[in-house]
Amino acid sequence: MSTTPKKIVAIHGSERARGNTLDVLEHAAKTLAARGVELEIIxxxxxxxxxxxxxxxxxxxxxPCTVDDDVPEAVRRMAQADGILYAAPVHGFGTSALMQMFIERSGVGYLRFERPLTNKVAGVIVTGRRYSHTEVHGHLVANVMLNRMILVGSGFPAIVYGNQPGDARHDDEGLEMLDRMLHRMVDMIELLAEHRELTGRDAMATDKANERDDRWFAARSSPVG
Structure with a gap:
């Protein structure tokens, strides 16, 4: 088994400095630390x-986009990680505004050119009171798929219920689903690393062609027939 230190980067999409989403990510950090994996929270x-x-x-x-802000550095940190967690609360029956902004800026501005997150093992966490959790989960899963990441099945999704700050720490079932997902993410990260060490190649295709280069446009705009 590979002994190389592993890291997962979590994108924390809540506007609250101290709320249920961060509580859940701190729980995740402890679970991952027990497996020897560092969790870096952005x-x-x-x-x-x-x-x-x-x-x-x-x-x-x-x-890539030329807007001068911190998004390219966040993308760089994601590209260096072994896995990615998207963690967002439900806001107004949908994904939080911060997470949506990040998905747009990172995806359209940077990720679409070489898909640097290809074959990163990914997980999705949703927190909220009692509504629209599955819609937000589906939205974030679609973003994972678009960026060619590997989503590991773990039974029920990692949806953690809570209204007031601190409530999510008491959703035992939600946290159990989260732990299952995290363990399977680590298992997959280790499996992919072992395959790479044994064979000298990635287990899955890593085509990173620029989806916005001239060849892509030529293929899209060429006459049919």
Whole structure:
């Protein structure tokens, strides 16, 4: 088994500095530490992050976004990790505004060019009171799939219920589902690392072609027939 230290980066998508989402991530950090895995939490509320602006060239540019903020550094830290966790609360029947902003800025501005998160093992955590959890979970899972990450099944999704700060710490079933997901993420990370050490290659294809380069546009715009 590989003894190389492993790291998972969590994208913390809540505006609250101290709330249920962070409580759940701190629980996750303890679970992962017991497996020898470091959890690095990127708190979106602390980033200098601009929303997508009116420039309008996102679907024509062939190089990363030039907006000067902290998003490219967050993407770099994600690309260096073995796994990614997206953790967001339900806000207004949907994904929190901070997480949505990050998905747009990171995806359209940086990730679409080489898909640097390809084959990262991914997990999704949703916190909230009692509604729209599955919609937010599905939204984040779609983002995982778009970025060619590996989503490991773990039974029921890691949805943790709570209203007031501190409530999520008492959702035993939700935390159990979270732990199951985390253990299976670590198992998959280790399996992929072992395969790489034994064979000298990745277990899955790592095609990172720029989806916005001239060849991509040529193929999309060429006449049919």
């Amino acid at each position: 708190r979106l509320a602390e980033l200098r992050m601009s929303p997508c602006g009116p420039c309008g060239d996102c679907n024509s540019r062939t190089v």
